[in-house]
Amino acid sequence: MKKLDIEKYCNLMEEIKRRMSVIDAFLAGISNAFYKVTTIESICLQIRKILELIAMGSLVANKKVFSQTYKNFSKYWNAEYLLRDIERLNPQFYPKPIIEIPSSDPNIKMGWKEKNSSKYLTKKEFVKVYKKCGAIMHSGNPYGSQIDYGYYEKNIPVWRAKIINLLNTHTIQLVNDRNIYLIHMKEERDSKVHYYIFAPVSENEITEQVGSADSLPARR
16 A cells, blocks of 8 residues: 555654654763763754754655755755745645644534744744754864853753644644644554544545554544
8 A cells, every 4th residue: 555645754753753862862861972062962963853854844745845855955054045945845834733622512522722832943943943053063163253062051952842842743734735634743552653634525524534653544
């Protein structure tokens, strides 16, 4: 059976979770890169990789577009321009973090409420963090201003929390796809990424399908 595009997206989310586990191991002192400076640099590399996966995730439905965007990320440092280009391809590319609340409608199990933007990584903050994590990848100029590792040490936990709040429960639309996908980064039943497809089938009817990163959806 053909692998669904949304499963490809969920696999990217699983990769984000693995990279976040690396960050958590560094922050908890379980792992290290021998001394503080290289540990901070290693964390920033993981954050930068995570941001790239977030930015490109919605393009997985188009292999050609995804591949070209990936090449652009490897060549250009300006995340603002890259996000602009991605937005041209898919205006709904950025995850929309939500809070699920019980619905008063007996026909609807849960309602969606937008999350406060101060709690998650916004597109504007995305650009800033991406640039900061890129800047630390280069050696400091001994005759110029030095890298402020204290700044990174202070802000990395904040960036981590905002990325998690962005992704924990979010909706996404893939490029050239009318469906809306609800993503749970984990659920009580297991630690896998799960998806729920909300697809318009007629003017007055919506179908919902569910699945996870390693299973085709079952109609609910």
